[in-house]
Amino acid sequence: MDKISFSDIGEHVVDEIIDTVETPIALLGGDGVILRFNRACEMLTGFSQSEALGRKVWDFLIIEEEIEAVRQVFAMTCAKDLPTHYTNYWKTKSGKRRLLSWSNKTLRDDSGAVAAVLATALDITELRSAESDLTESQAFLRSIVDASPVAVVTINDRAQILSFSRQAETTFGYRETHVLGKNVKILMPEPDRARHDDYIDRFLETGEKRIIGRARRVKAMRSTGEVFPALLHVTEFTDGERVFVGFVEDLSEKEETERRLSDTQFQLQHAGRVGAMGEIATSIAHELNQPLTAAASLAGAVSLTLKKAQCDRCDDAIILLDDVVSEIKRASEIIHQMREFVRKRKTTKSLHDVNKIVEDAAALAIIGADADGVEVKWDLSEDVGKVSLDRIQIQQVVTNLIRNAIDAMHEAPQRILTISTRKRAREIEVSIADTGPGLNKDLKKTLFEPFVSSKKEGIGVGLSISKTIIDAHQGEIDAADLESGGCVFTFNLPAGNDESVGDNP
Ligand SMILES: Nc1ncnc2c1ncn2[C@@H]1O[C@H](COP(=O)(O)OP(=O)(O)OP(=O)(O)O)[C@@H](O)[C@H]1O
Ligand SMILES: [Mg+2]
Incomplete structure (x- = not known):
């Protein structure tokens, strides 16, 4: 087929093509005046061809901050015959900005002077914003x-x-x-x-x-x-x-904490058993001492009576009775020694961070108790610092108090456990408050004595062990009802920081 030239079908076909394509095409004079402004340009900017023709492109289409740069590129395009590529904004009639990627080509007349610059654009506004969306989402x-x-x-x-x-x-x-x-x-x-x-x-x-x-x-x-x-x-x-x-x-920190907790738990259980045994032994010794002393005196009295009676075969009975007295004395002695042994339980003190000790003990007490639904409130004072104490023993006290508090709140409608530490003038104070029923009136005075318990399965030694321990630290322990309901157990320890090894009193 023969090639059809534009002159065959008329100049207007070129116009048609320029106006039909979706590419914005503008023809500019060497001074930047718009000579052609195709339909795509009209659609893009909102300006009609008649509004655009005769005006310089930078007088109304180029954004303020790019005018200088655009003029330079334009001058360069006119000076050289090479096509230039450039990206800049055009502002539309309604004030919006469109980002356009331009390809410019200089057209010269027969004398070589610049007749026009043909500028065709690709609207990359959406493409660039999609790219920046992607960068933003990344x-x-x-x-x-x-x-x-x-x-x-x-x-x-x-x-x-x-x-x-x-x-x-x-x-x-x-x-x-x-x-x-x-x-x-x-x-x-x-x-x-x-x-x-x-x-x-x-x-x-x-x-x-x-x-x-x-x-x-x-x-x-x-x-x-x-x-x-x-x-x-x-x-x-x-x-x-x-x-x-x-x-x-x-997991290293988590495993270390678990290992530390389980070590402490083991030590506490052990100390708890030893403590309970000691408390029981002390009580038994106390309870048995009197009847044993009475039995020894009675047997002594019978032996004396028999000696006075000087009857036949009395001598045998007297020998036997003397044996009875000495066996009873031996039993008393064993009990006495047992009590001494328990009293001599060592308290080994060194400097410890009180808040840390309280936190660790509380974690154990709560894990080990049926503490579902108990809300724990912490009120640990930063300035409590370190105190000289026996870590295992003090943790045992805290554990006892928290277990008691949790037990007390078993039936309570509101179950809040508040654990606080405070620094006072010469001592530090630890308190465990609950929202249980408060202290039993009959037990109030004897709470810290052994075998005092209102619980079906309680031995009643928790508080008496706690008191023994706090006494050994030259501290005090006490309990009080709270006006809001429930009660608070508080113990204090001297705030001095001597490291010493002492015996229980
Ligand atoms: N937070 C508390 N609220 C109310 N009563 C309490 C509280 N703590 C202790 N008590 C009372 O003091 C009693 C003695 O407590 P203690 O810890 O010595 O023994 P226990 O808890 O009964 O038994 P265990 O030897 O197992 O500790 C308890 O039985 C209870 O009646
Ligand atoms: Mg208890």
């Missing part, structure tokens, strides 16, 4: 990942680290810039370090999911070489390439 995602208390590490299917969250930097001790692109196995100790590439290869070959989708306890390694326990959760997604996201929770 930044948003990153800020969520960085706020996560768990370390987040992403890798590709060659195990190269793609991102390393802020918590990952803290947990592992590497800066993100140092680990990007490195093999993730640097975060693992042996033997996983040597095997990790095989794990990934096997997963990619077989799709066998050993770790993906379930949390697993693993050993991880910090930049210092320290190996620590961690909980690892891996998920997988595809973002052009396959990406694995690892969430790593550092």
